[in-house]
Amino acid sequence: MVSTSFDEIRVEGLYFHYEKKPALKEVGFSAKKGRITAVIGPNGAGKTTLFKVIDLLARASSGRVFAGGKDVLALPPAEARAWRQSISFVMQEPYLFNMSVRQNLAVPLKMRKIPRSKIDRIVQDAIIKFGLGEIAEKKPFRVSSGERKRAGLARALVTEPALLILDEPTASIDPEASYLIEQYLKDLRAEGRTIIMMSTHDLFQARRLADDVALLFKGELIEAGTKDDIFDRPRNEITRKFVNGEILVENVRESCEALGRAPSTLRSTG
Numbered sequence: 001m002v003s004t005s006f007d008e009i010r011v012e013g014l015y016f017h018y019e020k021k022p023a024l025k026e027v028g029f030s031a032k033k034g035r036i037t038a039v040i041g042p043n044g045a046g047k048t049t050l051f052k053v054i055d056l057l058a059r060a061s062s063g064r065v066f067a068g069g070k071d072v073l074a075l076p077p078a079e080a081r082a083w084r085q086s087i088s089f090v091m092q093e094p095y096l097f098n099m100s101v102r103q104n105l106a107v108p109l110k111m112r113k114i115p116r117s118k119i120d121r122i123v124q125d126a127i128i129k130f131g132l133g134e135i136a137e138k139k140p141f142r143v144s145s146g147e148r149k150r151a152g153l154a155r156a157l158v159t160e161p162a163l164l165i166l167d168e169p170t171a172s173i174d175p176e177a178s179y180l181i182e183q184y185l186k187d188l189r190a191e192g193r194t195i196i197m198m199s200t201h202d203l204f205q206a207r208r209l210a211d212d213v214a215l216l217f218k219g220e221l222i223e224a225g226t227k228d229d230i231f232d233r234p235r236n237e238i239t240r241k242f243v244n245g246e247i248l249v250e251n252v253r254e255s256c257e258a259l260g261r262a263p264s265t266l267r268s269t270g
């Protein structure tokens with residue numbers, strides 16, 4: 001049994017293929033309790049795929065993911081279920097059921113067979129903590145996308161996961177809603193009980209939030225280190241270009257060229 005409390009998760013030599021196309025190649029890094037580890041990289045780098053592998057939604061071709069002294073990719077089914085119950089993965093568009101936000105928050109607790117009275121109390125506490133009072137009785141399709149992201153985060157945390165994985169937690173929501181989410185993540189870090197792993201393509205957000213950073217590029221782990229290592233003392237040329245915003249420009253140029261036109265503002269840069 002994987003212990004439900006572990007201080008570190010360590011990814012080693014991870015490969016993943018969609019059909020024959022490699023999406024992860026020899027990916028390795030670690031993330032620690034009480035710290036926010038940002039997985040950064042342009043679109044298509046493999047961030048979402050990496051998270052799916054850790055949450056056992058996608059099966060790696062090879063490699064290991066260690067937590068609590070065990071490789072979670074090689075667990076028998078019952079222990080694999082226990083692993084999935086000890087972590088929470090918030091997808092980029094959190095999948096909320098067509099029931100009230102309050103009922104949504106209760107779902108993971110019901111799945112874990114927590115007594116009804118306890119569920120009501122935990123859910124009510126989460127509604128207050130995450131400022132969901134006004135939308136608690138509404139169905140998800142009737143609330144804003146920022147509120148849906150906040151509800152998704154609240155639902156991920158009612159089970160007090162040892163590892164919280166967030167895929168682009170503030171993509172496509174307005175600055176105020178993003179600010180709130182960032183505050184909750186900082187509070188969670190301060191509590192010191194959770195390994196927080198998040199993807200973002202927003203370099204400013206990575207700088208604001210991350211303690212540690214892992215850069216993925218075209219499926220490869222280019223460099224991992226503390227935020228200062230990556231942003232201020234990059235050892236790799238790709239890292240240096242990425243944190244300076246040059247890779248994103250190249251990506252835009254590649255996309256434009258694929259469409260048969262290069263915008264003049266980009267043509268001049270090389």
Ligand SMILES: Nc1ncnc2c1ncn2[C@@H]1O[C@H](COP(=O)(O)OP(=O)(O)O)[C@@H](O)[C@H]1O
Pocket residue numbers: 018023041042043044045046047048049050
């Ligand atoms: N379901 C899929 N089938 C085939 N290829 C996929 C699928 N999902 C993602 N990919 C490809 O795998 C690579 C990594 O994608 P993804 O993990 O979504 O990257 P990111 O989250 O960093 O944008 C990309 O080249 C993407 O096109």
Ligand SMILES: [Mg+2]
Pocket residue numbers: 047048049167
């Ligand atoms: Mg993604």
